Amino acid sequence: MVILGMDLGTHWAFIVWAYAAALVVIVSLIVWVLADYRLQRKTLADLEARGLRRRSRQGSPPGKEAA
Numbered sequence: 001m002v003i004l005g006m007d008l009g010t011h012w013a014f015i016v017w018a019y020a021a022a023l024v025v026i027v028s029l030i031v032w033v034l035a036d037y038r039l040q041r042k043t044l045a046d047l048e049a050r051g052l053r054r055r056s057r058q059g060s061p062p063g064k065e066a067a
Helices: 009-049
Strands: none
Touching: none
């Protein structure tokens, strides 16, 4: 079988299915990361709305105690 000008030989079905499976895995990982990102942003916004703040926003640099 010839696809895009390449002769894939007798194993063309395996090659096509392997690329399709890899594509499904990569797209699934991207969707998962984006969904988790949105969930983490929502959770952080909820915590900040309840009055909890991130330590990085307190103003003093890390490792230095406020006097």
